Amino acid sequence: AQTVTQSQPEMSVQEAETVTLSCTYDTSESDYYLFWYKQPPSRQMILVIRQEAYKQQNATENRFSVNFQKAAKSFSLKISDSQLGDAAMYFCAYRSLPNFGNEKLTFGTGTRLTIIP
Amino acid sequence: NAGVTQTPKFRILKIGQSMTLQCTQDMNHNYMYWYRQDPGMGLKLIYYSVGAGITDKGEVPNGYNVSRSTTEDFPLRLELAAPSQTSVYFCASSYPPGQGYYGYTFGSGTRLTVV
Numbered sequence: 690a691q692t693v694t695q696s697q698p699e700m701s702v703q704e705a706e707t708v709t710l711s712c713t714y715d716t717s718e719s720d721y722y723l724f725w726y727k728q729p730p731s732r733q734m735i736l737v738i739r740q741e742a743y744k745q746q747n748a749t750e751n752r753f754s755v756n757f758q759k760a761a762k763s764f765s766l767k768i769s770d771s772q773l774g775d776a777a778m779y780f781c782a783y784r785s786l787p788n789f790g791n792e793k794l795t796f797g798t799g800t801r802l803t804i805i806p
Numbered sequence: 807n808a809g810v811t812q813t814p815k816f817r818i819l820k821i822g823q824s825m826t827l828q829c830t831q832d833m834n835h836n837y838m839y840w841y842r843q844d845p846g847m848g849l850k851l852i853y854y855s856v857g858a859g860i861t862d863k864g865e866v867p868n869g870y871n872v873s874r875s876t877t878e879d880f881p882l883r884l885e886l887a888a889p890s891q892t893s894v895y896f897c898a899s900s901y902p903p904g905q906g907y908y909g910y911t912f913g914s915g916t917r918l919t920v921v
Contacts, residue, residue: 693848724909731914732894732917733912733914733915734896734898734912736909736910739909780849793839793851793864794839794851794898796849796850798847798848799846799847
């Protein structure tokens with residue numbers, strides 16, 4: 690079974706600075722998907738960014754980018770120019786390719802990000 | 807475009823009571839899921855469904871039941887509520903990987919307290 694580990698329960702960053710959230714995962718599969726989700730106090734789960742494992746190029750979405758290291762099984766999220774609205778819990782997640790009986794999104798335990806004005 | 811709709815948003819149950827959490831999606835997604843999120847933790851899969859009439863257990867299925875009679879609806883049933891079921895419940899849906907956008911769309915969650 691796959692596991693996702695987020696070793697930083699809490700992080701903080703000054704507004705306008707850059708912060709990196711760490712995520713490692715364990716899998717024996719060669720192809721899969723990785724995600725970062727944001728959960729603000731509203732509780733809604735919001736997709737931030739996604740990465741297909743077969744793509745070597747790191748995904749980027751505006752101020753959010755990832756550093757995907759497949760061999761190291763690492764998938765970190767970099768937030769540039771941090772804004773107050775970025776304050777939230779961030780979850781790293783893993784999804785297998787279709788394989789009935791193994792179809793689920795596996796989540797890490799989350800990192801709470803605080804933005805300091 | 808409603809996406810994934812969960813009802814109710816909040817509920818307090820007494821030990822031993824039963825209830826159904828409703829979930830409906832209007833995106834014609836084949837796959838639907840129920841997760842629970844305990845305080846300070848990530849989400850754990852309770853049950854999932856890959857299509858109408860097909861359901862399977864996730865990591866933490868004990869104390870819950872599901873059914874999937876239509877593509878749109880995936881209700882979660884708690885038969886005998888216990889304090890350990892106090893949690894926030896999320897319903898989600900998606901296409902299968904390889905068929906369009908493969909991310910999950912989540913509902914807004916149901917906060918359930920069992921006293």
